[in-house]
Amino acid sequence: MLRSVFVFLIFFSAYVSAGYYDGTEGLTGEALKAKLHTIIDGQKALKYTTSGNTDWYDGVKMDVWEALVYTDSACPDETPKCGLVQLLYLDDVRHMDQANRGKSKNDSWDREHVWPKSRGFKKQSQDGYTDLHHLRPADRNINGAHSNYGYDNGGKPVYDKLVDGSQVLSGAYLDKANESFEPTDRAKGQIARMLFYMAVRYEKGDSASPENMPDLIILDSNEKQSGQPSIGDLCTLLEWHEKFAVTHFEKRRNNRVEELQGNRNPFIDHPEFADAIWASKCS
Numbered sequence: 001m002l003r004s005v006f007v008f009l010i011f012f013s014a015y016v017s018a019g020y021y022d023g024t025e026g027l028t029g030e031a032l033k034a035k036l037h038t039i040i041d042g043q044k045a046l047k048y049t050t051s052g053n054t055d056w057y058d059g060v061k062m063d064v065w066e067a068l069v070y071t072d073s074a075c076p077d078e079t080p081k082c083g084l085v086q087l088l089y090l091d092d093v094r095h096m097d098q099a100n101r102g103k104s105k106n107d108s109w110d111r112e113h114v115w116p117k118s119r120g121f122k123k124q125s126q127d128g129y130t131d132l133h134h135l136r137p138a139d140r141n142i143n144g145a146h147s148n149y150g151y152d153n154g155g156k157p158v159y160d161k162l163v164d165g166s167q168v169l170s171g172a173y174l175d176k177a178n179e180s181f182e183p184t185d186r187a188k189g190q191i192a193r194m195l196f197y198m199a200v201r202y203e204k205g206d207s208a209s210p211e212n213m214p215d216l217i218i219l220d221s222n223e224k225q226s227g228q229p230s231i232g233d234l235c236t237l238l239e240w241h242e243k244f245a246v247t248h249f250e251k252r253r254n255n256r257v258e259e260l261q262g263n264r265n266p267f268i269d270h271p272e273f274a275d276a277i278w279a280s281k282c283s
Contacts, residue, residue, distance in 0.1 A: 028276045036200045036266050043261040048124045057081050064130055069096050071256045072137050088136040089184045100140050106161045112138035114191055115198045116148035120229030126212045132257045133265050134194040142170055150222040150232040152180035180222045189244025192237040193267040196274050235282035241274050
């Protein structure tokens with residue numbers, strides 16, 4: 001059973017990728033970025049929260065909560081509705097009943113905007129607000145520590161608060177002076193690829209309805225948050241992308257997100273695209 005599902009996922013990924021990236025051959029820099037934008041543009045936007053959506057497995061009244069239970073499922077293949085979701089930062093799973101829907105307990109999980117929504121899309125009517133390619137289940141305490149900071153190496157250790165009130169090292173770091181957050185190693189490569197996707201998906205020309213999005217830009221610095229649609233640190237993200245390779249979980253998740261909203265993350269399918277676009281900006 002497990003082997004047949006694994007083979008199916010490999011076949012499915014290869015099938016969707018064949019032809020999906022036609023026209024990108026030989027392109028680099030802004031030309032490749034522009035071509036990828038035309039390929040992944042115009043996904044189906046979900047509701048952030050749908051009133052009355054109490055069954056997160058029936059596909060009815062689908063919202064981001066229900067979508068994440070599917071895209072980030074930690075359930076075995078033989079029991080796909082076990083109710084468990086994989087967290088982004090921690091090597092840990094939580095039950096869907098622990099979703100932070102007003103409970104705000106230490107073992108709750110949030111819908112983490114990897115590209116913070118305050119950096120360009122504060123309204124739920126903006127496509128980036130509900131784009132599943134950068135929305136992930138995350139421990140509420142670590143999500144809170146990340147806040148709207150950019151990304152880079154260094155800082156003071158971030159502690160995770162447990163249900164009994166005790167604290168343990170999470171493996172993440174926060175540098176308030178540098179306005180940056182260093183995630184755990186298990187999340188670094190994934191975060192880089194999600195941010196690369198966002199910077200390509202939302203370009204100039206997406207400001208009209210229904211997208212209502214600004215041009216998202218990755219900078220090679222972490223500047224004080226001012227509500228601008230930018231984030232850093234580009235060269236650090238490229239390093240994380242190279243060091244922490246695409247995982248099977250990411251590939252499966254990419255397939256599932258496409259099922260729900262109709263587009264893919266090119267940097268999971270073709271990791272080499274990141275260097276082809278941005279490497280020239282980093283020594």
